Amino acid sequence: MSKHITEWLSAYLDGELRGNQLHQVETHLVECHVCRAELGSLEKLSGLLHEVPAPEFTPPERFAAQVKLRLPHERTFISRTQMIEIGWLMIPVGLLGAWVFISTSFVLGNILATANNLGLLSSISGWLAFGPSSDIYLSATLGQAGILGGNGLNWAEATETFTRMSLPHISLQISIALLYLSWIAIWWTRHTHQQHGQLLEG
Amino acid sequence: MTLAVINETELVIRAQNGERNAFNELIRIYAQGVMNVIYRMCGDAQIAEDAAQETFIQAWLHLSSYRLQTSLRSWLYRIAVNAATDILRKEKRILPNALEDLQLKDPQPGPEAILSQGERTALVQKAILSLPDISRAVLVLREYEEMSYHEIADALDIPIGTVMSRLNYARKLLKDKLEQKLFLQVEAENV
Numbered sequence: 001m002s003k004h005i006t007e008w009l010s011a012y013l014d015g016e017l018r019g020n021q022l023h024q025v026e027t028h029l030v031e032c033h034v035c036r037a038e039l040g041s042l043e044k045l046s047g048l049l050h051e052v053p054a055p056e057f058t059p060p061e062r063f064a065a066q067v068k069l070r071l072p073h074e075r076t077f078i079s080r081t082q083m084i085e086i087g088w089l090m091i092p093v094g095l096l097g098a099w100v101f102i103s104t105s106f107v108l109g110n111i112l113a114t115a116n117n118l119g120l121l122s123s124i125s126g127w128l129a130f131g132p133s134s135d136i137y138l139s140a141t142l143g144q145a146g147i148l149g150g151n152g153l154n155w156a157e158a159t160e161t162f163t164r165m166s167l168p169h170i171s172l173q174i175s176i177a178l179l180y181l182s183w184i185a186i187w188w189t190r191h192t193h194q195q196h197g198q199l200l201e202g
Numbered sequence: 203m204t205l206a207v208i209n210e211t212e213l214v215i216r217a218q219n220g221e222r223n224a225f226n227e228l229i230r231i232y233a234q235g236v237m238n239v240i241y242r243m244c245g246d247a248q249i250a251e252d253a254a255q256e257t258f259i260q261a262w263l264h265l266s267s268y269r270l271q272t273s274l275r276s277w278l279y280r281i282a283v284n285a286a287t288d289i290l291r292k293e294k295r296i297l298p299n300a301l302e303d304l305q306l307k308d309p310q311p312g313p314e315a316i317l318s319q320g321e322r323t324a325l326v327q328k329a330i331l332s333l334p335d336i337s338r339a340v341l342v343l344r345e346y347e348e349m350s351y352h353e354i355a356d357a358l359d360i361p362i363g364t365v366m367s368r369l370n371y372a373r374k375l376l377k378d379k380l381e382q383k384l385f386l387q388v389e390a391e392n393v
Binding site for chain 2: 054
């Protein structure tokens, strides 16, 4: 006879064994009277345990009312779910704010630069540190070195000005637009998923 | 839509958002189970109700830490078992000196030693209360709340293997304590 399987009998009694393990225990029980007796004892024990009645507790409605009275009133917490939801909804607001800030900065920068070029800000240009040379110093250097001249120099200056002044601005705006579109795509996916879930529940 | 048909998840979300009526509904659903678990752990109905109230207050205060993917019953029972264990630690008087109490006057079972139903249940109750807390918790959740090993593992935050070994241990201890008197009586009644 194989070794006794008493350590598995509790799990067998509770219906927690599956597959091969269940088969092994069942096979063993057929041939082993010791383990059968042990299983019988466990069944009797379970029967005895269920003979112990539970007392009459306060009915759930009254109990719930009693607990409600004791619940702290000052609890005005924001749950983690709420925090995540609020953070999620703040993303487009933040992106919009960033876009407004960048656009305003760019427009103001252009206005000030134009005013400075027209000599309208001569009194404060030193303080603002405007100057075309700071924007196109590479082209100017190449021009002074005689490497570029005429139309080539003009093109180089225009390209450098665009690269230094407009490209970062455009890149930032494209990044913000991409983030915003991603947010809309995720929101739409979640929304569709929730609607699908509600339909299934319904 | 009435409250009865709103599912548990919705109630939990609403309660997490601070809605007391939703939490009240959850209390109504789980009050009996929580009181029962604590009573089986400590053996005193009044103390079980007090501890159950404390359990739900703690649940309310920490509801934001509850994850919706897990079983609310397991989560509440974990708090309940902890509350019961705390009470047992504070009020040792609840526990009888079970081993001594279980020794009946006549160690040899005979017709004169047949126990009344009341005596029998008292004896079984004392035997349960004499178990170590950790084994008793597993036994209570399995026998009285009919939780699966997986649910018990979740509720007590222990591996399933530990659930099995604690349950084996608890049943073996109970069998040893009750076998001599009660098992024979049960057999005699069944003849």
